[in-house]
Amino acid sequence: xxxxxxxxxxxxxxxxxxxxxxxxxxxxxxxxxxxxxxxxxxxxxxxxxxxxxxxxxxxxxxxxxxxxxxxxxxxxxxxxxxxxxxxxxxxxxxxxxxxxxxxxxxxxxxxxxxxxxxxxxxxxxxxxxxxxxxxxxxxxxxxxxxxx
Numbered sequence: 714x715x716x717x718x719x720x721x722x723x724x725x726x727x728x729x730x731x732x733x734x735x736x737x738x739x740x741x742x743x744x745x746x747x748x749x750x751x752x753x754x755x756x757x758x759x760x761x762x763x764x765x766x767x768x769x770x771x772x773x774x775x776x777x778x779x780x781x782x783x784x785x786x787x788x789x790x791x792x793x794x795x796x797x798x799x800x801x802x803x804x805x806x807x808x809x810x811x812x813x814x815x816x817x818x819x820x821x822x823x824x825x826x827x828x829x830x831x832x833x834x835x836x837x838x839x840x841x842x843x844x845x846x847x848x849x850x851x852x853x854x855x856x857x858x859x860x861x
Contacts, residue, residue, distance in 0.1 A: 715775035723782050735784060738775060742791070749798060750814070766803055766812045769795055 715734045722730030744760050745752045751764035751772065776792035779785075803810045
């Protein structure tokens with residue numbers, strides 16, 4: 714949704730939409746990003762429940778869109794931080810991604826390795842962002858600059 718707000722703001726030259734997207738991201742970073750983990754619920758001043766792969770993928774897409782729209786490198790840096798978190802905590806040994814993190818309160822962690830009519834998790838959002846030549850180039854350049 715944040716991604717769509719920012720894209721609509723750019724397409725219609727309406728700063729209200731872009732500002733709403735920025736405010737939503739700032740709210741998430743302030744209230745739902747705790748100790749390098751994305752939480753999925755904020756209620757009565759309290760954040761809880763670890764986010765899943767969908768949550769990370771959607772937010773990473775929004776952050777890349779904010780960066781590409783000229784809103785600042787901080788969004789790209791946060792997207793990189795989340796991507797690293799997914800690679801460490803969500804990636805299975807065989808290369809697929811689990812739908813939940815290692816500390817999630819379920820008995821069995823699953824990887825969905827099939828295609829369906831539902832645009833799924835990593836298959837659509839995260840991979841689309843990472844394979845977008847412009848986004849990929851930005852991520853690679855940024856990682857190179859940080860490591861050197």
